[in-house]
Structure formats: C-alpha cells, structure tokens
Amino acid sequence: EIVMTQSPATLSVSPGERATLSCRASLGVSINLAWYQQRPGQAPRLLIYGASTRATGIPARFSGSGSGTEFTLTIASLQSEDFAVYYCQQYNNWPLLSFGGGTKVEIK
Amino acid sequence: QVQLVQSGAEVKKPGSSVKVSCKFSGDSVNNFAINWMRQVPGQGLEWMGGLIPTFPTPQYSRKLEDRLTMTTDESSSTAYMEMASLRSEDTALYFCTGRLEEAGHYGLFDYWGQGTLVTVSS
Numbered sequence: 763e764i765v766m767t768q769s770p771a772t773l774s775v776s777p778g779e780r781a782t783l784s785c786r787a788s789l790g791v792s793i794n795l796a797w798y799q800q801r802p803g804q805a806p807r808l809l810i811y812g813a814s815t816r817a818t819g820i821p822a823r824f825s826g827s828g829s830g831t832e833f834t835l836t837i838a839s840l841q842s843e844d845f846a847v848y849y850c851q852q853y854n855n856w857p858l859l860s861f862g863g864g865t866k867v868e869i870k
Numbered sequence: 871q872v873q874l875v876q877s878g879a880e881v882k883k884p885g886s887s888v889k890v891s892c893k894f895s896g897d898s899v900n901n902f903a904i905n906w907m908r909q910v911p912g913q914g915l916e917w918m919g920g921l922i923p924t925f926p927t928p929q930y931s932r933k934l935e936d937r938l939t940m941t942t943d944e945s946s947s948t949a950y951m952e953m954a955s956l957r958s959e960d961t962a963l964y965f966c967t968g969r970l971e972e973a974g975h976y977g978l979f980d981y982w983g984q985g986t987l988v989t990v991s992s
Contacts, residue, residue: 796978798915805965805982806915817980849915853977856922857929859905861915 764789764852768862774870781837783865785850790830794854797826797835800864801846809848810835837867845869872896874966876983882956882990889952890986892966899947902968903976906940906951909985910962918951918964923971956990963987 765788775781785795793813798806808817810826813833823838837844850862877891894902905920919930921940928940939952949966964986967979 794975794977798979805985806979807982808978808980811975811978851915851977853975856903856975856977857917857920857931859917859977861917863914 764791764854764858764860766850766852766860766862768848768850768865770865771863772866772868774868775840776870777842778839779870781840781844781867783835783837783848783850783867785828785833785835785862787831787833787852791852791854793829794852795826795828795833796851796853797824798849798851799844799846800849801843806849840867872968872981874968874981874983876964876966876986879987880989882988884957884990884992886956887952887954888956888988889950890964890966890988892949892951892983894947894949894968897970898944899942899949900944901970901972902981903971904940904942904949905967905969905977905979907965907967907979908962909965910959916962920976921949922976953988956988958990961988961990 767786769784795813797810800806814826825836827834847864847866849864873895875893880888900923903922906918921928930938937954941950966983968981
C-alpha cells in the first residue's frame with residue numbers, strides 16, 4: 763500500500779495570504795495525484811487532478827505541482843471560503859488507492 | 871447535471887447489516903465508475919471499494935472485503951453498498967462517488983453524494 767503523508771496537520775493563515783500544503787507518497791505515483799477540499803458538514807470536492815490540473819469550476823488561485831513522491835498545493839490568496847480541510851489522494855493504480863491524513867487550513 | 875443522492879441516516883445494532891443507496895441522476899449509473907468512501911467523524915477518508923461497469927467484479931479493500939457487497943440497479947439508476955457484521959468502529963459517514971467510465975482514471979472522484987451517517991450502537 764502506498765502511504766500518503768500530508769504536512770502540516772494544521773496551517774494557520776490570515777485571509778489574503780498564501781497557503782502551501784505538502785503531500786508525500788511512500789512510492790512514486792507519477793502525476794496521478796489529486797487534491798480535495800472538504801468544508802465542514804460537506805462532502806469533499808475535487809480541486810486538482812493530474813497533480814496540476816484544476817477541476818471544472820475551480821478558481822485559478824488554486825494550483826498544484828509535483829510528480830513522483832513530492833507534491834504541493836498552493837492557494838495564492840486565501841478567501842474566507844477556503845478555510846477547510848484538504849486531502850491529497852493517489853490514484854496511480856485503481857483499486858490501490860490511498861488518501862493523506864489531511865491538512866486543516868484555519869484562520870490565523 | 872449529474873447528481874448523487876444518498877439514503878438517510880441509519881442506526882444499527884452490532885452484528886447487523888446496513889444497505890446504503892446512492893441514486894444517480896443526469897446520466898445512467900451504468901456509465902460511471904463508482905467508489906465508496908467512509909469517514910469517521912473528525913477523521914480522514916478511507917476508500918472502501920468500487921465497481922466499474924466493464925469490469926467483471928467489484929473491488930474491495932482488504933480490510934473490508936469479507937463484509938462488503940457493492941451493486942447497481944440500472945432500472946432505478948441506483949448504486950448500493952451493503953456491509954454486514956457491523957461493529958462500533960463502523961460508525962462513520964459513508965459517501966458514494968462517481969466518475970464517467972469513459973474518462974478513465976477510475977480512482978478519481980468527480981461527483982459525490984451528500985453522505986449517509988451510519989451509527990452502530992447497542
């Protein structure tokens with residue numbers, strides 16, 4: 763099983779600032795890496811797939827990068843609706859899927 | 871527009887079974903790769919299993935494979951997840967997800983149901 767490790771567990775950021783979230787895979791997953799956002803009381807929402815491609819309707823302030831084992835999600839200028847939990851997920855070989863433990867982005 | 875609507879919350883006794891439904895609208899359930907996830911309150915996401923229309927059988931996580939059954943009903947455009955021998959640690963929010971099979975990458979989750987809370991308690 764590929765283990766996904768996210769850091770930090772919690773990120774305190776002021777509105778308008780940049781947030782940088784990290785995700786590491788225990789084995790290489792090429793660019794088969796997705797990011798999801800989960801707001802309180804809601805289902806997760808696909809933000810990024812293919813490590814760097816924004817899903818339909820996702821604002822340009824969200825960007826992803828990386829390949830292999832190291833990945834980053836950047837939120838350029840945090841808006842109030844961006845305070846949420848973010849999960850990375852590898853999908854290199856269905857059905858062998860796995861999620862990271864999540865990073866909570868909270869208001870500083 | 872594709873929407874997934876799940877059945878309501880359930881309270882079950884240990885040792886019993888639960889069956890959660892997920893109704894697809896906007897396209898036929900048979901056009902989708904369907905994966906089920908669960909989330910213990912306050913914790914992360916766990917992949918449970920999935921089924922692809924053109925694959926012969928569903929695939930389940932090793933941890934849950936002895937207790938899970940995933941099916942679809944084309945006539946009602948509904949997917950089902952049934953779990954047997956419930957334990958207190960199965961208390962969680964259960965999500966169905968969908969991705970059009972033609973898009974490939976079956977491990978991506980474009981569409982999500984709203985979640986079904988299953989509580990296992992004596």
